[in-house]
Amino acid sequence: MNSLTDLDQHQRSQGRAQARFAVARGSTRLERLHQQGSAKLIVLPGPEAVFLNTSGGLTGGDRLELGLTLGSGARVTATTQTAERVYRAASGSAAISVGMELGAGAHLDWLPQETILFDRAAARRRTQITLAEGATCLMCESVVLGRAAMGERVHEAAFTDWRLVQRDGRPLHLEALTLDAARLAAGAAGLADARAFATLVLVAPDAGDALGRARAVSGADDVQAAATALPGRLVVRMMAADGWPLRRALMRVIRALRPGPLPRVWQM
Numbered sequence: 250m251n252s253l254t255d256l257d258q259h260q261r262s263q264g265r266a267q268a269r270f271a272v273a274r275g276s277t278r279l280e281r282l283h284q285q286g287s288a289k290l291i292v293l294p295g296p297e298a299v300f301l302n303t304s305g306g307l308t309g310g311d312r313l314e315l316g317l318t319l320g321s322g323a324r325v326t327a328t329t330q331t332a333e334r335v336y337r338a339a340s341g342s343a344a345i346s347v348g349m350e351l352g353a354g355a356h357l358d359w360l361p362q363e364t365i366l367f368d369r370a371a372a373r374r375r376t377q378i379t380l381a382e383g384a385t386c387l388m389c390e391s392v393v394l395g396r397a398a399m400g401e402r403v404h405e406a407a408f409t410d411w412r413l414v415q416r417d418g419r420p421l422h423l424e425a426l427t428l429d430a431a432r433l434a435a436g437a438a439g440l441a442d443a444r445a446f447a448t449l450v451l452v453a454p455d456a457g458d459a460l461g462r463a464r465a466v467s468g469a470d471d472v473q474a475a476a477t478a479l480p481g482r483l484v485v486r487m488m489a490a491d492g493w494p495l496r497r498a499l500m501r502v503i504r505a506l507r508p509g510p511l512p513r514v515w516q517m
Contacts (some may be wrong), residue, residue: 262304263312264288270296271320280320288313291330297512298327300361307345309338309371314346321352321381328512329361332393335408338371342407345374351384358507362515363391363445363492366428371407380416380452387507388414388422391447391499393492394433403444405430414452422450422482443473443488445495451506456483459506466501474498 264287271280279292287304300315307313319325327349335343351357359378366372378386390412394403410426433440440446451459457478463485467474471494474487485502489495500511510516 261310261312262287262302262307264302264304265314265316266290266300267314267316267318268292268298269318269320270298270323270325272322277319277323277325288315293513296325298325299330299512299514300327301330302333306334306336307343307372308336309341309343311343313344314348316346316348317350317357319349319351319355319357319384322354323352324356326358326360326512328359328514330514332363332365333361334365334367335370335372336367337369338407341371343370343372345372347374347376349378349386351378351380351386353381354383355381356384357386359386359388360503360512360515361389363393363447363496365393365395365492366403366406366408367395368403369405370403372409374408374410376410376412378414380414380421382416384416385453386414386451387503388412388450388452389447389499389503391445391492391495392426393445393495395444403433406433412448414450421452422484424448440488441473442490444490445492446488447486447495447499449483449485449499449502449506451483452481454481456481459483462505463502466505467498469494469498472498 266284266288268290269281270277287302289301291299406428408428412424414422460478463476472487472489476485487498
């Protein structure tokens with residue numbers, strides 16, 4: 250017979266997926282792949298690196314580690330197979346680590362699908378993109394507080410989201426988000442009743458040239474948006490009452506900021 254102590258031990262998911270891409274025979278090719286536990290990586294033509302979490306979501310105590318290394322001149326689009334769900338945590342926090350390293354002249358589009366937080370979710374996410382000389386990137390992160398179609402509301406959460414883009418040890422873009430019960434209850438002083446929000450950051454010498462295009466397509470009747478151009482960087486922020494209008498706006502901005510179609514999994 251199991252003891253109460255045995256019954257209290259919950260199974261935790263752990264996953265790690267890492268890959269290296271390099272230029273060979275004039276095109277970017279997968280050079281090395283490692284995957285372990287619940288984390289998987291599928292490489293589609295393009296190339297597109299699609300991360301999967303086979304556990305179906307995260308809760309307290311789960312660990313997920315995703316990583317890419319791009320050799321000099323490599324160009325890769327990376328995304329996630331579906332939205333990442335962070336469920337109510339009975340104890341502890343989920344930990345998500347994303348690490349990308351780009352060689353000289355490489356380019357990465359890091360375009361994960363949205364993270365959906367459920368009531369009383371607890372998670373810590375750290376994203377770090379390191380650029381070598383001449384490397385550029387487009388980074389997107391979006392968060393949805395519950396599924397409006399299911400009548401879900403998020404009143405309590407413990408979510409921290411730390412993002413850094415750096416070159417030569419110098420931060421190019423750094424932001425830290427913390428969501429807790431107090432901030433969720435802050436109303437207009439916090440998210441102004443928005444249930445979905447996103448940030449896109451383009452780091453490139455000519456990023457400011459895209460400011461007009463970003464502003465032209467980011468706003469809509471149901472989405473509030475603002476775009477700012479700084480030296481070598483363009484930042485677009487959006488928020489909406491629900492995840493679907495935010496996703497449509499994100500798709501418009503991504504199309505305006507990068508050549509070619511959206512990642513295949515975004516279009517399904």
